[in-house]
Every structure is written in structure tokens, then in C-alpha cells.
């Protein structure tokens with residue numbers, strides 16, 4: 001299946017499917033005001049719930065910043081619709097995780113929506129310094145090449161075309177990659193390959209992940225992730 005693009009382009013108008021995906025996620029309607037939902041979400045995040053849900057911040061950090069060493073994802077500043085969809089997917093067994101399934105199941109739908117609202121309002125990842133794109137990358141520099149050029153003989157668009165030039169995410173539907181641990185990014189790509197994560201808007205990530213080898217996954221995860229949490233700018237591309 002093709003994406004219908006003939007040339008790699010870094011700057012171009014928003015493709016139609018991106019607008020469709022961004023508009024498709026509806027928020028759970030609630031009788032609570034937004035402020036009340038955010039308050040409830042904060043309580044869940046900080047204290048957990050009486051049903052036995054652990055405080056989210058114990059793993060995801062006090063500000064939702066994640067834990068690079070543990071591979072716990074950053075959730076602060078991701079969109080509410082994305083976060084809520086992930087929590088629902090864990091709760092319904094469509095997205096599998098040893099650590100997330102139980103808390104997601106024990107939350108009520110209203111609590112999942114509220115805690116998503118809370119974390120979406122925390123500041124997103126900001127790189128310590130402006131991120132420059134590696135213009136000197138060669139096809140053999142697998143990480144930067146896949147990230148910024150894609151692989152057109154496989155109809156594989158560049159990650160940057162959906163996740164933004166610097167991987168900081170685009171709109172509500174395309175989450176940030178920069179700021180996530182390499183181990184987390186790699187795990188997600190393998191989860192899609194193995195059908196352990198729902199394919200998301202328009203099945204885009206299942207298509208992408210299905211075209212990546214283990215080596216591709218390691219390289220592109222190392223490019224976006226890593227202990228310093230910024231895009232890796234080494235000319236060699238693949239950090240070991």
C-alpha cells in the first residue's frame with residue numbers, strides 16, 4: 001500500500017489524512033467542568049485512587065516528564081485525545097503493557113479522561129538547545145536517514161513528515177518522539193509489528209513499523225531517544 005507521495009519533501013502542506021486523523025478523536029463528554037476534570041486528574045496523578053491505582057507520578061515523574069533510565073514514557077504535554085485513547089486501549093487490552101494494564105483497568109472512564117486532561121496541560125518537552133537537522137546524513141546513516149528522508153523504494157515516508165521536522169510532534173494526533181527514551185520508542189515499534197498496540201489513526205504506524213527491520217528500529221530509536229533526550233546529531237547517526 002502506498003502513501004501516494006512521489007518525492008521526499010521536508011516542507012509541504014498538511015496532508016489530508018493528517019487533518020482527518022487530528023479531527024477524528026472526540027473527547028468523552030462529561031458533566032464536570034473542564035476545571036473540575038483537571039482537578040480530578042491531578043488527584044489521580046498525584047495520589048492514585050481508592051480502587052488501588054498507584055500514583056501516576058511514581059513512574060511518569062512529578063511533572064509527567066517520564067524516566068529515561070526506566071523507559072517510562074514522558075506523558076506531559078501530549079494531547080488529551082491521544083493520552084485518553086492510550087489509556088482506553090490499555091484498559092480494553094488492545095495495547096499491552098505489564099505495568100499499564102492494571103492501572104488503566106482500575107480507572108473509571110471518567111478518571112481516564114480527567115487524568116489525560118491533567119497531563120495534557122503540563123508543559124511538553126522542550127529541547128535543551130535548538131535541534132538542528134543533520135543535513136549531512138547518508139543512506140548508510142540509518143537513523144537520521146529514516147527520520148528525515150524515509151525510504152522511498154519501500155513507500156516509507158520520513159518520520160519527520162508526521163512527527164515534525166524535529167520530532168516534537170504535530171497537532172493532537174502525532175505525538176512527540178524527541179524526549180522519549182530510545183528503549184521506549186523501540187519497544188513501541190516492535191509492539192506494532194507484533195500487533196500488541198492498536199494501529200492508531202488510519203493504521204499509519206502499523207504500516208510504518210511493518211517496513212522496519214530490527215536494525216532500522218534500533219537506529220531510529222537511538223536517533224530520537226537517548227539519555228540526553230534530544231535528537232542525536234552525530235554524523236554517524238547510529239549511537240550504540
Ligand code: HEC
Nearest residue numbers: 054055056059072073075083086087096097099100103115
Ligand atoms: C508502575 C509504573 C507505572 C504507573 C504507576 C503508571 N504508568 Fe503509565 N506507563 C508505564 C509504562 C512502563 C508505560 C509504557 C508501556 C508500553 O510500552 O506501552 C506507560 C505508558 C503510559 C501511557 C502511554 C504513553 C504514550 O506516549 O503512548 C500513558 C498515557 C500512561 N502510561 C499514563 C499513565 C497514567 C495516567 C497513570 C496513572 C493513573 C500511569 N500511567 C501509571 C508505567 C506506569
Ligand code: HEC
Nearest residue numbers: 157158159162173174175185188199200201204205208220
Ligand atoms: C504517516 C504518518 C507517520 C509516519 C511517517 C510516522 N509516524 Fe509514528 N505515529 C504516527 C501516528 C498517527 C502516531 C499515533 C499512533 C496512535 O495514536 O496510537 C504515531 C506514533 C508513534 C510512536 C508512539 C509514541 C508514543 O508516545 O507512544 C512512535 C514511537 C512512532 N510513532 C515512531 C515513528 C518512527 C520512528 C517513524 C519513522 C520510522 C514514524 N513514527 C513515522 C504517524 C506516523
